Amino acid sequence: MKLFLKNIFLFCLVSLLFGEIVCRFSYVTSDIPSRIIDKNNIQKYNPNQTGKWIGNSHSWHINKDGWPGSLPKSRKNLITIIGDSYVENFMNPDSCRQSVFLKKMLPTYNFYEASRSGVSFIEAMSIASVLDSLQPLQQLIYIHDADLLESVVQIKKMPDITQYDSENIKIIPGILKSPGLKKILYNWKLIYYLYTNYSFGIKHKNDAKPKKENIKNKSLTLKDREELKKLLSYVNRTFNKSNISLVYRPNGNPEILKLLTNFDFKIILLVDHKEKEWSFEHDPHWTCTGHEEAAEQVSLKLSRK
Amino acid sequence: MLFNSLDFAIFLPVTFMLYWFIVQKNLKLQNVLIVCASYLFYGWWDWRFLSLIIFSTFVDYTIGYLLKQEQNSIKRKIYLWISITINLGFLGFFKYYNFFIESFTEAFIFFGKEIQPNTLDIILPVGISFYTFQTLSYTIDVYKRKLEPTTDFIAFAAFVSFFPQLVAGPIERATNLLPQFYQKRNFNYPLAVLGLRQILWGLFKKVVIADNCAKYANIIFNDYASYDTSSLILGALFFTFQIYGDFSGYSDIAIGTSRLFGFNLMQNFAFPYFSRDIAEFWRRWHISLSTWFRDYLYIPLGGSKGGTKMKIRNTFIIFLVSGFWHGANWTFIFWGFLNALYFLPLLLRNKNRKNTNDVAEGRWLPNFKEIIQIFFTFWLTVFAWIFFRADSISHAFNYISKLLTSDNYAKNLSIPSELYYLILFFLSIEWLGRSSKFAIERLQFMHKTFRWVFYLSIILLLFKFAGQEQEFIYFQF
Numbered sequence: 043m044k045l046f047l048k049n050i051f052l053f054c055l056v057s058l059l060f061g062e063i064v065c066r067f068s069y070v071t072s073d074i075p076s077r078i079i080d081k082n083n084i085q086k087y088n089p090n091q092t093g094k095w096i097g098n099s100h101s102w103h104i105n106k107d108g109w110p111g112s113l114p115k116s117r118k119n120l121i122t123i124i125g126d127s128y129v130e131n132f133m134n135p136d137s138c139r140q141s142v143f144l145k146k147m148l149p150t151y152n153f154y155e156a157s158r159s160g161v162s163f164i165e166a167m168s169i170a171s172v173l174d175s176l177q178p179l180q181q182l183i184y185i186h187d188a189d190l191l192e193s194v195v196q197i198k199k200m201p202d203i204t205q206y207d208s209e210n211i212k213i214i215p216g217i218l219k220s221p222g223l224k225k226i227l228y229n230w231k232l233i234y235y236l237y238t239n240y241s242f243g244i245k246h247k248n249d250a251k252p253k254k255e256n257i258k259n260k261s262l263t264l265k266d267r268e269e270l271k272k273l274l275s276y277v278n279r280t281f282n283k284s285n286i287s288l289v290y291r292p293n294g295n296p297e298i299l300k301l302l303t304n305f306d307f308k309i310i311l312l313v314d315h316k317e318k319e320w321s322f323e324h325d326p327h328w329t330c331t332g333h334e335e336a337a338e339q340v341s342l343k344l345s346r347k
Numbered sequence: 348m349l350f351n352s353l354d355f356a357i358f359l360p361v362t363f364m365l366y367w368f369i370v371q372k373n374l375k376l377q378n379v380l381i382v383c384a385s386y387l388f389y390g391w392w393d394w395r396f397l398s399l400i401i402f403s404t405f406v407d408y409t410i411g412y413l414l415k416q417e418q419n420s421i422k423r424k425i426y427l428w429i430s431i432t433i434n435l436g437f438l439g440f441f442k443y444y445n446f447f448i449e450s451f452t453e454a455f456i457f458f459g460k461e462i463q464p465n466t467l468d469i470i471l472p473v474g475i476s477f478y479t480f481q482t483l484s485y486t487i488d489v490y491k492r493k494l495e496p497t498t499d500f501i502a503f504a505a506f507v508s509f510f511p512q513l514v515a516g517p518i519e520r521a522t523n524l525l526p527q528f529y530q531k532r533n534f535n536y537p538l539a540v541l542g543l544r545q546i547l548w549g550l551f552k553k554v555v556i557a558d559n560c561a562k563y564a565n566i567i568f569n570d571y572a573s574y575d576t577s578s579l580i581l582g583a584l585f586f587t588f589q590i591y592g593d594f595s596g597y598s599d600i601a602i603g604t605s606r607l608f609g610f611n612l613m614q615n616f617a618f619p620y621f622s623r624d625i626a627e628f629w630r631r632w633h634i635s636l637s638t639w640f641r642d643y644l645y646i647p648l649g650g651s652k653g654g655t656k657m658k659i660r661n662t663f664i665i666f667l668v669s670g671f672w673h674g675a676n677w678t679f680i681f682w683g684f685l686n687a688l689y690f691l692p693l694l695l696r697n698k699n700r701k702n703t704n705d706v707a708e709g710r711w712l713p714n715f716k717e718i719i720q721i722f723f724t725f726w727l728t729v730f731a732w733i734f735f736r737a738d739s740i741s742h743a744f745n746y747i748s749k750l751l752t753s754d755n756y757a758k759n760l761s762i763p764s765e766l767y768y769l770i771l772f773f774l775s776i777e778w779l780g781r782s783s784k785f786a787i788e789r790l791q792f793m794h795k796t797f798r799w800v801f802y803l804s805i806i807l808l809l810f811k812f813a814g815q816e817q818e819f820i821y822f823q824f
């Protein structure tokens with residue numbers, strides 16, 4: 043038995059080493075940038091990082107301000123773009139960023155992106171508030187239903203993202219959850235690959251396309267509606283939203299959209315005309331085509347203003 | 348719990364450790380652990396159906412005991428029939444009730460009389476066909492006095508529920524498996540290593556070959572009307588490899604897992620796609636079921652000893668019952684019928700036992716005659732699998748008729764070339780290992796470095812080509 047266990051242990055060790063080498067050379071997982079929390083309690087990335095996307099198809103990089111993508115050459119006629127993983131857009135090359143498409147469509151403006159996956163609506167508002175110092179003409183916040191619902195502790199407590207506590211009327215900044223463990227996980231490529239592909243109950247590979255956009259596209263509960271009202275009135279009281287427009291991803295919940303309109307939010311509602319596929323096959327995030335289509339609709343709205 | 352799931356990847360080492368480190372000194376406790384682990388393994392799907400296994404265990408244990416006590420042949424026969432009725436009653440109810448009701452309804456409609464069918468929403472308990480036949484073999488062997496009935500209830504419960512082969516076989520005979528529960532099991536290093544090797548190969552067959560072939564077989568069979576002839580041929584071919592990889596892969600994992608616990612199960616597949624005739628194919632495909640039917644149905648019916656009429660009758664009975672065993676659908680019955688048609692000419696010309704050795708024995712490659720024989724037999728089975736895979740008889744015939752007609756507007760499915768390479772690699776390894784119990788059994792004679800590189804390559808392929816976790820086809824039977 044001792045020999046058996048010894049050989050099993052040795053084989054596992056060799057397998058781990060072999061697997062790690064294979065994973066690194068074949069880029070089966072994407073590099074993940076490390077995060078920090080800045081003095082404004084905003085989670086962003088450590089500046090000046092670079093990494094590769096799955097399959098080494100393209101690289102991503104974090105600029106010196108700690109946001110993905112490049113900074114604008116000039117800050118005149120500035121428009122900011124704030125959002126979550128859709129704007130962060132690690133899955134596409136930099137040429138498919140909202141800022142790049144919008145700059146091509148509206149060359150007289152400059153675009154500054156500030157995005158990070160998991161950004162909630164309330165955190166996006168906080169980021170916008172910080173970015174006001176750049177004196178932008180417009181601030182575009184790309185959101186969807188889940189970003190609003192996830193903004194309220196009383197709807198769903200999510201300690202790792204910034205949320206609004208409606209009972210204590212304050213913003214609770216997100217914390218970096220198990221940063222040490224995540225650092226190990228992200229750097230140990232084999233384990234990260236196994237975690238993302240074979241973790242319990244989660245089957246990413248070959249799954250049908252996740253219906254993230256439609257998950258919340260159903261009637262709100264009374265509690266959700268009340269909590270969202272509290273959130274929006276808090277935002278109205280606390281933040282300057284005169285230059286803010288919400289860019290709402292397609293198929294938003296009509297009830298939420300109505301609430302936002304009632305609270306005087308300017309909304310640019312994106313419409314997926316289904317002529318072109320916006321998302322990846324197994325990922326709800328937008329492809330280059332999706333980004334271009336979205337940017338086109340946004341630029342049309344902006345040019346009319 | 349699926350063999351190809353993370354649940355099992357945790358369950359197996361935990362059970363293994365408990366078995367060899369905690370209860371290894373006490374045979375009774377080893378058996379108790381096996382029973383508990385097996386019930387947990389089975390209950391993972393649906394704990395409610397555990398009651399069926401437990402009830403079946405009590406019934407057959409008691410009948411075995413009564414058969415031992417009773418000398419009166421009529422009473423013994425009654426006990427035997429009680430066991431058969433209960434076991435087949437469960438099987439009939441859960442598996443065939445709706446089929447019979449629907450078939451009767453259709454028959455009445457055919458004769459112009461409408462009746463209101465009373466079908467039930469019945470869930471088929473996983474593996475019921477397998478453990479029912481296993482317990483039946485015990486009662487029949489005890490009745491025939493081939494086996495001494497057990498007095499050890501725990502050993503008997505372990506025999507009925509032994510988790511590696513509980514849900515999809517091999518269907519073990521009590522004469523082979525039950526005595527192994529009476530013997531003290533000590534850890535056997537070569538046996539355990541052999542077991543792990545067989546598990547690895549079984550996983551490769553299931554996860555890499557079967558699941559990847561399934562993807563394309565399903566696409567083509569589900570939308571056959573849109574595809575051209577070459578795609579439809581590929582669909583049948585992919586299903587041929589899917590069913591072999593799926594079922595023989597399961598058997599390999601089951602046998603390998605049993606070896607880790609010190610048990611030897613019977614071989615269930617012996618490289619059937621290298622058979623030179625259909626009779627040889629049936630000696631090499633699902634051996635535990637074929638021999639079960641041979642011993643408990645074909646031989647009691649008179650086997651091939653009687654006249655031509657009896658031979659024909661018995662051949663059709665065994666193949667039709669075998670088809671029906673697979674599921675409550677006319678497609679399986681037709682598949683059995685087709686195989687009976689394939690088999691009969693060999694039987695009637697006394698050529699059914701012509702090829703009892705391994706193909707190309709002592710040679711690397713087959714000769715021209717063997718190539719033709721293998722090719723011909725293989726395509727006969729591919730053709731029969733169309734009926735096995737189809738949803739209905741009409742689906743199968745439509746598939747075949749679409750296959751035989753050319754359609755310029757039909758789609759041609761693009762298949763990734765990796766799949767062809769994988770099948771080629773798989774067939775090459777199977778060919779090289781065809782005289783062993785499983786394809787990579789003889790790897791032990793290779794240098795350690797080569798062995799480890801081979802294992803790592805297989806593991807790599809497992810991860811690279813693992814798709815969505817898929818159930819084993821034979822679970823539904």
